[in-house]
Amino acid sequence: MGIFGIAILILAIVLLFSVVKIVPQGREFTVERFGKYTKTLTPGIHLLTPFVEKIGRRMNMMEQVLDVPQQEVITRDNAVVKVDGIVFIQVMNAAAAAYRVDDLQYAIAQLCMTNLRTVVGSMELDEVLSQRDSINTRLLQVIDAATEPWGVKANRIEIKDLTPPADITNAMARQMKAERERRAVVTEADGEKQAAITRAEGAKQAAILESEGRKEAAFRDAEAREREAEAEAKATAMVSEAIARGDVNAINYFVAQKYVEAFSALATSPQQKTVIVPAEMGALVGSIAGIGELVGLARDGGRQPSAPPRPPQAQPPARPISTASAPPAQPRPPRRPTGVPPTE
Numbered sequence: 001m002g003i004f005g006i007a008i009l010i011l012a013i014v015l016l017f018s019v020v021k022i023v024p025q026g027r028e029f030t031v032e033r034f035g036k037y038t039k040t041l042t043p044g045i046h047l048l049t050p051f052v053e054k055i056g057r058r059m060n061m062m063e064q065v066l067d068v069p070q071q072e073v074i075t076r077d078n079a080v081v082k083v084d085g086i087v088f089i090q091v092m093n094a095a096a097a098a099y100r101v102d103d104l105q106y107a108i109a110q111l112c113m114t115n116l117r118t119v120v121g122s123m124e125l126d127e128v129l130s131q132r133d134s135i136n137t138r139l140l141q142v143i144d145a146a147t148e149p150w151g152v153k154a155n156r157i158e159i160k161d162l163t164p165p166a167d168i169t170n171a172m173a174r175q176m177k178a179e180r181e182r183r184a185v186v187t188e189a190d191g192e193k194q195a196a197i198t199r200a201e202g203a204k205q206a207a208i209l210e211s212e213g214r215k216e217a218a219f220r221d222a223e224a225r226e227r228e229a230e231a232e233a234k235a236t237a238m239v240s241e242a243i244a245r246g247d248v249n250a251i252n253y254f255v256a257q258k259y260v261e262a263f264s265a266l267a268t269s270p271q272q273k274t275v276i277v278p279a280e281m282g283a284l285v286g287s288i289a290g291i292g293e294l295v296g297l298a299r300d301g302g303r304q305p306s307a308p309p310r311p312p313q314a315q316p317p318a319r320p321i322s323t324a325s326a327p328p329a330q331p332r333p334p335r336r337p338t339g340v341p342p343t344e
Contacts, residue, residue, distance in 0.1 A: 021046045021055060028094040030056035040094050057098035063090040063155065066105055068112045070161065079125040082163040087112050087143065093151025101150045108147060112157065115142045125164065132159050 022045050023029050029041040033053050041055075048054070070084035089108060091097045101107050119138050120128055128135070136157050144154040164172070 015050055018054075019048055019050050021048055026060065026062045028059050028061050030059070030095055030098050032056035037095060037099060057094070059091055059094040059098055061091050061094065063088055064105075066109055066112075068109055068116065068160075071113055071117065073117050073120045075120060075125045075128055076122060077124045079168060080165060081120070081125065081128060082161070083116055083120055083159060084161050085112065085116065085139075085157060085159045087154060087158075088156040089147065090153050090155060091151060092153050096149070096151030104150065104152065107150075108143070108152065108154075111146055112139070112143060115139055115146075125168065129162065129164070132162070135159055 021029065021041060023041045023043045025043045027043065030037055031039045031041060031048065031053050032055075033049075037056060038053065066087050066089060068085040068087060070082055072080055073083050074080055087108065091104075097104055116139060119135055119142075123131070123135075136159060139157045140154060143157060147154055
């Protein structure tokens with residue numbers, strides 16, 4: 001093979017590489033015929049017309065991340081903050097992205113910077129620091145509408161860093177500390193309030209229960225006194241009926257009971273000067289007999305007997321309450337018990 005053959009072989013290889021084009025996945029190539037765009041090659045193998053068609057632009061169709069440079073922005077309340085961000089874009093039309101804008105990535109970065117200044121400059125510092133999502137949404141709408149003629153889709157925009165001045169940062173730290181202390185004081189006050197309310201409710205319930213207890217006790221005491229008064233009235237009525245029928249034992253029992261109660265009260269008296277004089281049972285029985293005779297006289301209508309009654313000291317006991325417990329009267333005159341008036 002001579003020189004001519006070698007030249008033909010080299011020409012064939014060059015021709016083959018210029019005619020056969022392989023487009024990788026995630027890329028698209030534009031084809032130009034005599035410098036004019038004609039078509040776009042999708043991923044795969046393609047054949048071009050030799051010496052007429054050639055590859056114009058090789059476009060990346062995958063999603064790309066562009067860095068937005070940091071810049072200083074003045075907010076609406078004249079605070080200077082440093083802001084930067086990132087933007088996620090994807091080429092949707094290779095021909096438009098290749099021929100409608102020069103240096104696509106630089107154009108998108110500058111577009112993001114200018115719109116970032118516009119959006120942040122229309123807000124106050126507190127809004128900028130607390131409403132990043134709102135800033136991202138507004139920026140995305142503006143950038144997506146601006147890049148649509150370029151065949152580019154803006155998928156997402158994020159504020160990466162937002163740095164206020166040092167003095168504002170210190171003021172914000174003090175404000176946050178004061179707010180935390182205020183919340184602590186309010187929480188403590190609320191706790192004390194709830195505790196006081198709980199204690200008051202407990203005291204109220206205790207007072208109500210105590211009042212109900214006193215009410216129930218008073219009701220029970222009144223009922224007991226009523227029952228006692230009924231029993232006393234019933235006993236008095238029975239004694240009165242017995243006296244009216246001429247039964248002397250009833251009046252003897254009634255007087256003896258009062259006599260014993262009087263001695264019991266004297267015995268239990270708290271006074272230290274009280275002197276209890278022991279009484280003889282014979283004198284007690286004699287007094288009861290004398291009282292019985294007086295009652296008999298009253299029943300007979302005040303008629304005087306033919307002979308004056310003997311004094312109780314000389315009479316034997318007239319039917320005492322219990323003959324087994326009361327001994328017979330002695331011949332000697334009995335002593336008059338304390339608190340009982342002498343019979344005439």
